[in-house]
């Protein structure tokens with residue numbers, strides 16, 4: 001949680017949090033219903049000017065009535081359901097009013113405009129509702145970031161990760177580390193105080209095991225980032241192979257509809273095409289590429305360059321071969337995991353198929369082997385799964401970078417022990433590590449970083 005002086009230091013750089021803010025919290029565009037949200041001290045009085053049931057709003061109960069105000073034209077503007085959450089028991093910790101109206105674009109925009117024109121009310125900045133929850137100590141920074149993760153999650157596994165963070169998973173994990181680190185610090189500092197009077201008793205080496213254990217736990221969490229990032233952004237699975245091997249056909253079969261053009265003419269696919277699918281609850285971005293071969297066609301060559309770029313970015317490569325497609329150019333996918341696929345098994349005899357060394361034998365024509373291919377893909381994806389205690393996985397680059405800095409700070413303390421560092425410097429190394437740890441949960445996060453985090457949120461969140 002932000003400490004008082006830290007808070008006031010960064011408040012200067014944030015929008016004025018004493019003002020009441022308003023925003024549309026439902027998605028842009030028209031829909032059945034829309035939610036407009038007010039937060040701040042003027043929320044109640046503002047809605048009372050517009051809403052027929054405004055004088056009878058019972059905290060946390062939905063009240064039905066009509067919106068009516070001269071600024072919104074003559075007569076009734078719309079039906080509405082309004083819920084009032086008095087401070088501090090609201091999402092932001094301030095007075096919050098949620099207004100549900102019909103989801104026409106005119107209704108939303110007009111109501112928003114008129115509400116934002118009221119005294120001491122203004123439009124919310126991106127992420128300002130979540131910023132206020134953070135500043136009012138409703139949530140720590142890792143949970144604030146989880147709000148964005150929850151909204152962005154596009155698969156079951158990503159959703160689960162976000163929910164874990166939203167309910168304090170990161171906070172709990174780091175609190176344990178912080179607790180252990182604080183124990184060492186208080187011990188060392190107490191001994192330092194004492195050693196003014198007597199001979200020095202401080203022995204940093206006594207804490208070596210504990211520091212190593214703290215560092216290890218941070219690194220375990222850090223090691224989950226690779227998988228976590230892919231959970232959020234999707235695993236990039238790239239189809240490569242000679243022209244006519246059936247890459248586009250496999251792409252279509254896996255995506256479940258005919259997206260890529262398939263013909264018997266080599267060089268049909270010239271640009272890379274992306275499709276999305278779910279494999280074992282994981283988001284997969286499947287990428288069909290131009291077959292790699294030596295040609296003089298400038299357009300096809302650009303497509304081939306793009307294929308090679310995709311190969312560089314791939315998490316998993318599906319390398320396709322077929323009995324009637326000749327290999328024009330060898331491919332080197334480097335360290336990326338590869339599933340080799342022998343396609344068009346319907347064209348050759350079972351004995352000849354048995355000779356192939358491919359991981360999976362399929363036929364897009366008959367559909368044989370496709371389920372096995374999905375299974376192999378799931379296995380490869382799950383191979384990269386790493387979790388810290390309690391199934392915790394991180395997906396934020398900022399958290400990963402900060403954990404790396406924390407681990408470096410622990411290493412500095414550890415190295416200090418071996419080089420017989422002065423106890424004062426040892427204590428200061430530990431304090432430094434503690435401060436870095438606090439950046440993840442928001443206790444010691446610099447204001448420009450906070451600004452950056454909240455400004456990436458959508459308006460109304």
Ligand SMILES: Nc1nc2c(ncn2[C@@H]2O[C@H](COP(=O)(O)OP(=O)(O)O)[C@@H](O)[C@H]2O)c(=O)[nH]1
Nearest residue numbers: 244245246247248249262263264344363364365
């Ligand atoms: N017999 C047979 N033909 C296939 C199979 N898969 C794809 N083809 C055909 O092979 C040709 C090339 O397929 P395409 O998907 O465009 O290959 P790409 O160039 O690698 O993308 C097309 O005529 C497809 O109909 C298969 O499993 N069996």
Ligand SMILES: [Mg+2]
Nearest residue numbers: 247248268269
């Ligand atoms: Mg193709």
